[in-house]
Amino acid sequence: MRSIVLPALLLAAGPALAQRLPAPLPAADFPCQVTSSRRIELASPVVGVLSDVLVERGDRVRRGQVVAQLQSEVEQAQVALAQARASSDAQLKLRRARMALADRTLSRNRPLAGERFVSEQELDQIRTERDVAAMDAASATESLVIARAELEQARAALAIRSIRSPVDGVVTDRILSGGEQVRDKPILVIEQVDRLHVEVSLPSALRTGLHVGSHARISFLLPGLDPVLAEVAVVDPVVDPRSDTFNIRFVLDNVAGRIPAGIKCRAALEPAS
Numbered sequence: 001m002r003s004i005v006l007p008a009l010l011l012a013a014g015p016a017l018a019q020r021l022p023a024p025l026p027a028a029d030f031p032c033q034v035t036s037s038r039r040i041e042l043a044s045p046v047v048g049v050l051s052d053v054l055v056e057r058g059d060r061v062r063r064g065q066v067v068a069q070l071q072s073e074v075e076q077a078q079v080a081l082a083q084a085r086a087s088s089d090a091q092l093k094l095r096r097a098r099m100a101l102a103d104r105t106l107s108r109n110r111p112l113a114g115e116r117f118v119s120e121q122e123l124d125q126i127r128t129e130r131d132v133a134a135m136d137a138a139s140a141t142e143s144l145v146i147a148r149a150e151l152e153q154a155r156a157a158l159a160i161r162s163i164r165s166p167v168d169g170v171v172t173d174r175i176l177s178g179g180e181q182v183r184d185k186p187i188l189v190i191e192q193v194d195r196l197h198v199e200v201s202l203p204s205a206l207r208t209g210l211h212v213g214s215h216a217r218i219s220f221l222l223p224g225l226d227p228v229l230a231e232v233a234v235v236d237p238v239v240d241p242r243s244d245t246f247n248i249r250f251v252l253d254n255v256a257g258r259i260p261a262g263i264k265c266r267a268a269l270e271p272a273s
Contacts, residue, residue, distance in 0.1 A: 029268035030200055032218065036261040037195040037251070038167060041186035044070060045160050052178045053187065061165040061190060068176075068187050072161040079158050082151035092140040099137045102130035167192045193261050198230065198250040200267045204239045207246055211235060215270040218250065222263050228252065229270075 048070035055067045106126050173189035176182065198218055202210070212232050219227040230250040239246045250267070252259060 029217075029219070029266040030202060032198050032200040032265045032267045034220070034252075034259060034261055034263050034265055035197045035199060036169075036191035036193050037197050038169070038192040039172075040166060040169070040190045040192075042067070042163065042165070042188045042190055043186045044068075044163055044182040046070070047181070047183050048161065049181050050176055050178050050187070053174060053176065055171050055174070055188070057171050057174050059171045061169060061171060063165060063168050065165050066162045067165050067171075067190075068163040070161040070163070070182065072158055075154070075158040075161055079151070079154040082147065082154040085147040086144070086151040088147075089144060092137070092144055095133065095137040095140045099130070099133035102126070102133040106130045163187060165190055168194060191261060193257065194253075194255050196252040196254045196259055196261055198252060198265060198267065200248050200250070201243075201245045202248060204244045204246055206269075207235075207239065210248060210269075216250065217268040217270065218252070219266045219268070220259065220263055221265060222260070225259060 051069045051071045053068045055061060061067055109123055109126050167190060169190040169192040171188055172191050174187075175185055175189070176187045200216075210232060212235055214232045216230055216232070217227050218230050230252055232248050233251045234247075234249040236247045
C-alpha cells in the first residue's frame with residue numbers, strides 16, 4: 001500500500017512544485033541592438049556666439065578636452081581688470097604704514113601724558129587716529145580679499161566659454177559651427193563607445209528565469225566579429241503590458257574599439273546552472 005500511496009502523493013504535488021521552480025530558459029536566441037553606453041548632446045551653459053568648433057564628426061575626444069569655444073573678449077578683459085585689482089596691494093601697504101605710525105605716536109605720547117606734558121584730550125585724539133588707521137587697514141584688507149574673489153568669479157565666467165567634453169568618446173554629430181549663436185540647440189553629439197550596451201526585449205514568460213549575472217552569447221550581424229559571452233547587467237522590473245515583454249541589458253567592454261555601436265546582434269540565453 002505504501003508503494004502505491006507515495007507515488008500518488010508525488011504526482012499530486014507535482015504541479016505545485018513546478019509552479020514554484022523558475023522556468024528553464026529556452027534554447028533560442030533573440031534579436032538585440034548594440035548601443036553606446038552614453039549619448040551626450042553637448043550644449044553651452046551660457047548663451048553666446050561660437051568662436052570655433054575644434055572637432056569634426058568621427059573625431060575621438062578625451063574627457064576635459066576643449067571641443068568648442070565661445071567668443072570671450074569681454075570675459076578676458078574682465079579677468080585682466082580683476083587681476084590688476086587683486087594684485088594691487090598698494091592701498092593696503094599705505095594704510096598699514098599709517099597704522100604703524102599711529103601706533104608709534106601713541107606709544108611715545110602715553111608716558112608724556114602721565115607727566116602732564118600732553119593733555120588727556122590730545123592723547124584721546126591720538127588714540128582715535130590710531131583706531132581709525134586700524135579700521136582703514138582692515139578695510140583695505142577686506143577690499144583685497146573681495147578683489148581676489150572677483151578675480152575667481154571672472155575666471156569662472158571665462159572658463160565656461162570653453163566647452164569641454166565630459167567623457168572619453170567619439171563625435172557622432174556636429175550641429176553648430178563657428179559664428180552661430182548657442183541658445184537652444186546642442187553644439188555636438190558625443191557618444192561613449194569604450195563600453196557598449198546590448199539591449200534585448202524578451203517575452204514576460206522568461207522573467208522568472210533571468211537575473212543579474214545570467215549569461216548569454218552575443219553574436220554580431222557584422223562579418224569578422226566573433227561572438228562574446230556577456231552577463232546580464234540590468235533586468236527591467238516592469239513588463240510592458242502592450243507587448244507583454246521586458247527588457248534586459250548587457251554591458252560589453254569595447255576599449256579596443258572593435259565593436260561599432262548601432263549594429264544588430266542576436267542574444268542566445270545560456271541555461272541556468
